[in-house]
Amino acid sequence: MAREKLSFKDGNRICLSVKENNLKDFYNKIIDIATDDLDYNDLIELRLDYLINKKVKAEDIIKTISNVKKFLKDDYNLEPQFIATIRNFSNGGNCMLDEKTYLDIITLLYEKASVDAIDIDYCFYDEKSQAVKKLFSGKKSLIITYTCRDKSLSENEYDEIIKDLIKTQAYVIRIITKAFSFDDCLMLMDKVKKFSTEFEKSGKVVSVISLGKLGIVSRLYPEYTGSMITYINNEQSEPVSIDGEISKREYDKLRKQFPSTKEFLDSI
Numbered sequence: 574m575a576r577e578k579l580s581f582k583d584g585n586r587i588c589l590s591v592k593e594n595n596l597k598d599f600y601n602k603i604i605d606i607a608t609d610d611l612d613y614n615d616l617i618e619l620r621l622d623y624l625i626n627k628k629v630k631a632e633d634i635i636k637t638i639s640n641v642k643k644f645l646k647d648d649y650n651l652e653p654q655f656i657a658t659i660r661n662f663s664n665g666g667n668c669m670l671d672e673k674t675y676l677d678i679i680t681l682l683y684e685k686a687s688v689d690a691i692d693i694d695y696c697f698y699d700e701k702s703q704a705v706k707k708l709f710s711g712k713k714s715l716i717i718t719y720t721c722r723d724k725s726l727s728e729n730e731y732d733e734i735i736k737d738l739i740k741t742q743a744y745v746i747r748i749i750t751k752a753f754s755f756d757d758c759l760m761l762m763d764k765v766k767k768f769s770t771e772f773e774k775s776g777k778v779v780s781v782i783s784l785g786k787l788g789i790v791s792r793l794y795p796e797y798t799g800s801m802i803t804y805i806n807n808e809q810s811e812p813v814s815i816d817g818e819i820s821k822r823e824y825d826k827l828r829k830q831f832p833s834t835k836e837f838l839d840s841i
Contacts, residue, residue, distance in 0.1 A: 578689035578714045579616070579654060579745065581778055585795040588616040588656065588804045589821065592667075594623045596637050603641045607653045610821060616802065618656045619688065621678075622668040625659065631678045635686045642687045656716065657682050658692040664720040665749070665784075665816075666694075676701055683708055690714035690745065698741060706742055717743035722751045722784065731764040739768070739775050745802065746772070747780045752788030752817070762791055765798045772799070780804070785817045792819055793831055 589606050593599040599619075606617055624634055638655065645651040659678060660666025670678070675697055682691055691709075695717050698705055709715045719734060726734070738746045748765065752758040761783050772779050780802035783791035792803050806818045813819050819827075 581801045588618050588802050590618040592620045592623045594627045600641050607645050607651050617653050620658050622660045622666040626668040631681050639687045655688040656690045657688040664694045692716035695719040714744045716745040717741050718747040720749045725753050725757050735768050745778050749782045752783040752785045755787050758783040758788040762798050769799045788817050
């Protein structure tokens with residue numbers, strides 16, 4: 574496995590996402606998050622699919638990331654860790670790339686971008702696993718995201734999916750499923766907890782998200798699932814979106830108001 578750039582020695586880390594679709598706003602938003610909203614242990618996810626959807630060239634994105642990282646270091650003595658994410662429409666993202674273009678951009682990011690990790694879709698990895706294995710040889714961490722938005726998954730389906738994900742070379746396994754009922758959310762949380770020993774033995778960490786308002790507790794109780802990254806929308810008009818994205822302010826408030834993990838589980 575590649576030498577990992579992300580550290581979880583202090584436990585769960587909050588990840589704030591940047592979703593701007595032009596380079597000027599992209600640059601400024603990173604600075605805003607890093608200087609105003611970021612705690613020392615937080616991560617910044619750069620959702621590059623929003624830029625790619627607007628036909629922004631990968632080379633220009635990489636140059637902007639380098640410039641903003643240098644600015645933060647020189648002017649604020651800050652060195653935030655960046656996750657570069659490209660998500661296709663089919664997996665809840667904001668662009669549509671064929672496999673060759675996807676791999677070309679991932680390769681360019683891996684070789685030239687000042688990021689610490691790259692997040693790719695599991696379906697792409699499944700098709701191009703040999704090329705990805707050859708690419709990720711030590712410079713950056715690999716995050717693989719499995720997404721299912723169209724149905725409730727059964728226990729057996731979760732078992733097979735998680736077993737397959739553990740076999741990948743990813744350092745971080747991210748599992749995103751839709752909560753059509755509260756039981757869907759609990760199923761995801763229970764299944765990830767069940768495989769906690771296997772994750773640890775394989776040297777992997779996991780991040781889980783149950784989509785929808787019914788799945789919001791999956792973000793609020795990382796202690797139960799062992800989830801190491803909680804993704805938060807740092808700027809959002811609604812406290813919780815229809816798809817279950819939660820604002821940073823609402824997350825902080827709910828974490829204080831909700832019962833402890835043990836109390837919560839005892840109540841259901």
